[in-house]
Amino acid sequence: xxxxxxxxxxxxxxxxxxxxxxxxxxxxxxxxxxxxxxxxxxxxxxxxxxxxxxxxxxxxxxxxxxxxxxxxxxxx
Amino acid sequence: xxxxxxxxxxxxxxxxxxxxxxxxxxxxxxxxxxxxxxxxxxxxxxxxxxxxxxxxxxxxxxxxxxxxxxxxxxxxxxxxxxxxxxxxxxxxxxxxxxxxxxxxxxxxxxxxxxxxxxxxxxxxxxxxxxxxxxxxxxxxxxxxxxxxxxxxxxxxxxxxxxxxxxxxxxxxxxxxxxxxxxxxxxxxxxxxxxxxxxxxxxxxxxxxxxxxxxxxxxxxxxxxxxxxxx
Numbered sequence: 121x122x123x124x125x126x127x128x129x130x131x132x133x134x135x136x137x138x139x140x141x142x143x144x145x146x147x148x149x150x151x152x153x154x155x156x157x158x159x160x161x162x163x164x165x166x167x168x169x170x171x172x173x174x175x176x177x178x179x180x181x182x183x184x185x186x187x188x189x190x191x192x193x194x195x196x
Numbered sequence: 197x198x199x200x201x202x203x204x205x206x207x208x209x210x211x212x213x214x215x216x217x218x219x220x221x222x223x224x225x226x227x228x229x230x231x232x233x234x235x236x237x238x239x240x241x242x243x244x245x246x247x248x249x250x251x252x253x254x255x256x257x258x259x260x261x262x263x264x265x266x267x268x269x270x271x272x273x274x275x276x277x278x279x280x281x282x283x284x285x286x287x288x289x290x291x292x293x294x295x296x297x298x299x300x301x302x303x304x305x306x307x308x309x310x311x312x313x314x315x316x317x318x319x320x321x322x323x324x325x326x327x328x329x330x331x332x333x334x335x336x337x338x339x340x341x342x343x344x345x346x347x348x349x350x351x352x353x354x355x356x357x358x359x360x361x362x363x364x365x366x367x368x369x370x371x372x373x374x375x376x377x378x379x380x381x382x383x384x385x386x387x388x389x390x391x392x393x394x395x396x397x398x399x400x401x402x403x404x405x406x407x408x409x410x411x412x413x414x415x416x417x418x419x420x421x422x423x424x425x426x
Contacts, residue, residue: 121334124331136331137331140292161266161267161268163212171241171255173413173417
């Protein structure tokens with residue numbers, strides 16, 4: 121029988137092996153980290169969505185919430 | 197490096213909105229309205245929150261302003277392409293209890309149908325949704341699960357394993373999904389091509405479904421802009 125690792129690698133296989141309740145808990149944990157890092161609730165622009173409107177103003181701040189600031193970046 | 201960096205640069209995200217599928221009844225709209233008021237949710241973009249748009253297949257988009265949910269996006273819809281009507285979805289739903297709340301989730305087969313869209317990002321999701329279910333249940337599956345895998349697995353290796361382990365496919369299954377014959381013939385590369393073709397057909401069907409709805413959205417946007425200019 122094919123094992124998940126052969127198809128999706130160790131990291132995804134470990135996620136697959138969690139129970140739904142464990143995945144839910146892990147997801148909540150990720151949310152907390154995301155907010156601590158200054159993550160924003162604003163969704164990314166989804167250009168392939170039928171609802172996408174390039175003229176729609178976004179409530180998003182440049183770098184998420186004030187908790188995150190870009191200190192250095194490349195020119196790209 | 198990796199996942200977090202992809203999130204930072206905007207190529208990867210995890211879901212930050214809540215999609216609500218509801219029954220299009222006046223009672224339900226009243227209940228939803230009350231909840232949206234509690235959340236101080238305001239409609240963003242078009243269409244407006246009216247039953248006639250939801251019944252046509254549009255989604256209505258809200259952003260919450262309540263202190264405990266500030267910025268949270270909610271999308272409300274009553275029908276989705278290729279997905280059964282709400283009463284059928286409701287009978288098949290999954291109910292989960294989280295702390296003191298009960299959450300009703302769309303069943304896995306219904307979610308897989310709903311995810312067959314024109315967007316690139318939905319297709320790896322469809323594949324993983326079925327893979328997880330297959331790996332978790334393949335040792336002791338129900339008949340319904342086996343049928344679901346035959347119809348929805350998108351991983352060539354697993355489809356071939358399934359056909360080998362659970363052969364004896366009915367003609368009806370072959371009719372519904374002709375590429376099962378290729379899985380039976382164990383031709384992995386041809387099977388991968390056929391799966392890609394299957395995906396392309398679904399994406400084209402989704403684009404076609406949305407063409408008139410997108411036109412209507414564009415007209416609503418123009419009308420809104422004209423109204424704002426007045």
